[in-house]
Amino acid sequence: MSRSSYTFPSIHDFPPFYTLQPTAATQQKQIQLWCDILLAYCAATRTFSIDLGEIKGAGAKPKGAAEVFVNERLRRSLNREGIQTIIDALVNQGHAEWESSAKERCIVLWRKPEEWASLIYKWAFDTGSTNSICTVYELIHGEGTEGQDFHDLDERTMIKALEALSKTGKAQLFTGASHSEMGVKFF
Amino acid sequence: MLSALNSHPLEFYANMGNLLGKDKSKGPKITSKDKAILDLKIQRDKLRQYQKKIQVILSREVEVAKHHLRSGDQGRALLALKKKKYQEHLLAETDQQLLNLEQLTSQIEFALVEQDVVKGLQQGNEILKQIHQEMSLDAVQKLMDDTADAIAYQAEIDELISGKISPEDEEEIMAQLDALEAEEIAARLPDVPAAKGKGSEATQSVSANKLPIDLNDLPPVPTKELPRLEEPDEAAEHAKISKIAKARAEPKLEEPLMA
Numbered sequence: 001m002s003r004s005s006y007t008f009p010s011i012h013d014f015p016p017f018y019t020l021q022p023t024a025a026t027q028q029k030q031i032q033l034w035c036d037i038l039l040a041y042c043a044a045t046r047t048f049s050i051d052l053g054e055i056k057g058a059g060a061k062p063k064g065a066a067e068v069f070v071n072e073r074l075r076r077s078l079n080r081e082g083i084q085t086i087i088d089a090l091v092n093q094g095h096a097e098w099e100s101s102a103k104e105r106c107i108v109l110w111r112k113p114e115e116w117a118s119l120i121y122k123w124a125f126d127t128g129s130t131n132s133i134c135t136v137y138e139l140i141h142g143e144g145t146e147g148q149d150f151h152d153l154d155e156r157t158m159i160k161a162l163e164a165l166s167k168t169g170k171a172q173l174f175t176g177a178s179h180s181e182m183g184v185k186f187f
Numbered sequence: 188m189l190s191a192l193n194s195h196p197l198e199f200y201a202n203m204g205n206l207l208g209k210d211k212s213k214g215p216k217i218t219s220k221d222k223a224i225l226d227l228k229i230q231r232d233k234l235r236q237y238q239k240k241i242q243v244i245l246s247r248e249v250e251v252a253k254h255h256l257r258s259g260d261q262g263r264a265l266l267a268l269k270k271k272k273y274q275e276h277l278l279a280e281t282d283q284q285l286l287n288l289e290q291l292t293s294q295i296e297f298a299l300v301e302q303d304v305v306k307g308l309q310q311g312n313e314i315l316k317q318i319h320q321e322m323s324l325d326a327v328q329k330l331m332d333d334t335a336d337a338i339a340y341q342a343e344i345d346e347l348i349s350g351k352i353s354p355e356d357e358e359e360i361m362a363q364l365d366a367l368e369a370e371e372i373a374a375r376l377p378d379v380p381a382a383k384g385k386g387s388e389a390t391q392s393v394s395a396n397k398l399p400i401d402l403n404d405l406p407p408v409p410t411k412e413l414p415r416l417e418e419p420d421e422a423a424e425h426a427k428i429s430k431i432a433k434a435r436a437e438p439k440l441e442e443p444l445m446a
Contacts, residue, residue, distance in 0.1 A: 135225065135231075135232050137229070137232040137236075138228065142232075172216050172217050174221070174225065175222075175225075176222050176225040176229050177219065177223065177226055179225075179226055179230075181229045183228065183229065185216070185217060187216065
């Protein structure tokens with residue numbers, strides 16, 4: 001996972017950007033900008049989840065995707081409330097999901113499960129894996145999916161994508177007779 | 188479905204429930220065979236994970252050995268290398284197991300494909316049988332007989348119709364045909380000498396022989412004009428009426444060639 005490939009847009013160096021704007025219209029615009037930055041960042045760095053616990057306060061560089069909300073140069077960071085508002089907005093758009101009601105950690109879906117689903121199905125079709133069985137582990141870490149966009153995908157996101165596929169009848173998720181690990185059969 | 192209707196109503200509803208239930212869970216798509224294959228593949232994944240772990244241990248043991256060698260502790264370095272050897276042995280063993288697993292999985296998958304093929308063949312065979320049942324030999328025989336009858340009947344009709352034209356009528360028809368042919372030939376005659384002027388002589392003389400007018404004209408021609416070249420000969424044969432005809436014949440020659 002390369003973390004260097006994303007360059008923040010200029011708005012990221014704009015101090016007022018780190019305070020939720022009081023005017024409703026401006027705030028809406030601001031939140032949308034944050035959403036775009038977060039999604040673009042996660043897509044560029046292939047980040048699938050954000051841990052808000054990593055944000056310790058202004059100046060301290062957090063690990064993981066939470067670094068999006070911190071600008072070391074400006075010594076500014078978006079506060080917890082602001083971050084939650086942004087992720088709530090993402091959740092509404094279907095691009096994120098809170099892991100629990102505590103809103104500590106969230107999954108970022110910079111590609112919606114349906115989009116992942118069609119990528120995965122295309123792979124399955126192209127490799128002749130339709131009508132045969134793959135383990136979820138194989139899809140994520142297997143040699144066969146190396147070079148695919150969904151290789152090394154977050155497991156929860158993968159499961160969501162496969163669930164989306166099974167809704168359309170193109171796949172079926174199931175567990176083995178004696179193991180709890182999931183597998184999938186493509187149709 | 189009909190058999191279900193005929194059976195006991197309670198049984199029918201139970202069957203309905205089964206069908207609906209299956210639809211909801213999408214269960215029928217996953218069979219126990221699929222589950223077995225999945226189990227094998229999960230086992231394979233676990234072996235792969237185990238191999239990864241062993242590989243990590245391997246490289247770590249090498250590092251440990253190097254570290255101990257650097258610090259002069261040969262005994263520990265040796266131990267680390269022994270551990271490494273053991274892990275390598277394990278790795279080879281898991282490789283073998285992995286191979287076995289993969290072989291078994293592909294065998295099962297292939298057997299399933301074969302099963303499908305056999306099923307397909309069976310279905311095809313049944314349908315073929317069904318079709319054959321629908322067209323029994325007797326029916327085909329009867330059909331062929333009927334067809335033969337129909338053909339015979341048609342032949343009879345033909346005979347009846349052609350029978351209506353009596354031999355006399357036929358004679359008359361033939362006579363009319365001959366007359367028409369003669370007429371046609373007569374109509375062509377005046378043109379023939381000029382038209383076929385440049386054609387082969389043999390055909391010309393043959394056709395000329397048939398014509399009474401030409402025959403009358405012919406006798407004087409050959410002996411007198413023999414020494415002459417072909418062109419005057421022809422002209423003499425075909426138009427002896429006047430010498431102007433010669434002049435006329437030449438331009439006319441082109442016409443049939445053009446046509």
